[in-house]
Amino acid sequence: MKHYDxxxxGAGLFGAVFAxxxxxxxxxxxxxxKRDHIAGNIYTKEVEGIQVHEYGAHIFHTSEKEIWDYVNQFAEFNRYTNTPVANYKGEIYNLPFNMNTFNKLWGVVTPAEAATKIAExxxxxxxxxxxxLEEQAISLVGTDIYEKLIKxxxxxxxxxxxxxxxxxxIRRLPVR
Structure with a gap:
């Protein structure tokens, strides 16, 4: 019987790095x-010269240079800035919700004004x-955002x- 320490x-990011x-x-x-490859859900395969996510988009992100340098010694990672938006009836809203979202919805220009509107x-x-979830979302961002962008x-x-x-x-819903 072999002895292992x-x-x-799982050979996703944590398992592969630890090992x-x-x-x-x-x-x-x-x-x-269980899969025939390492990298877990961030695994990609090449299709016609393009790296395609096998399991849907899973974005690796860090602001730590040491970590970025570490992972890039094993594979080439492309820099990507995720800037999601929501389209509600032809209107584009920033995600996560931020002052641009609140300004577009309510015309407010300060965090205090947005907080007042959410409190109302x-x-x-x-x-x-x-x-x-409905009540939690309303408690975090109000009824307008819940109805238009969450529900x-x-x-x-x-x-x-x-x-x-x-x-x-939804308790960790990001609001910036």
């Missing part, structure tokens, strides 16, 4: 991976603790009404 399950670094320190590693809309909850997308994604989804799903 570590058993690593590599431990092996460099002389440890014996056994890596188990949050009042529909009557101060109760959110019990589902339909979320219900399509989860195939359930937002009132039937747990609040925790």
């Amino acid at each position: 570590y058993l690593v399950v 590599h670094e431990a092996a460099k320190k002389g440890k014996k590693i056994k890596v188990i991976e 809309q949050r009042a529909v909850l009557g101060g109760k603790t959110p019990e589902n 339909s997308y979320t219900e399509k994604q989860w195939e359930k009404p937002c009132t039937e989804l747990p609040a925790f799903i």
Whole structure:
């Protein structure tokens, strides 16, 4: 029976990096991976000279130069700035929600004005603790943003009404 210092399950970013670094320190590693490749969900394959994400877009991002340099020693990563937007009835809105979003919706120009508008809309909850995704979203960004930019997308994604989804799903909704 072979002896291993570590058993690593999954060769995604964490598993592959851990196994590599431990092996460099002389440890014996056994890596188990269900797929026939490393890199987990950020794996790409070349199609007609273009690297295509096998499992949908999974973007690696860091602001740490040391980490960027580390991962680039194993593969060439293209620099990419993710700038998502939402199209609601022909109007384009920034995501994550930020002052541009609030200005376009309400004409506000300061964070204080946006906070006031959200607080006014949050009042529909009557101060109760959110019990589902709809209530949690309204408590974070108000009714306008919920109705225009969250509700339909979320219900399509989860195939359930937002009132039937747990609040925790959206608690980390980024607002900038």
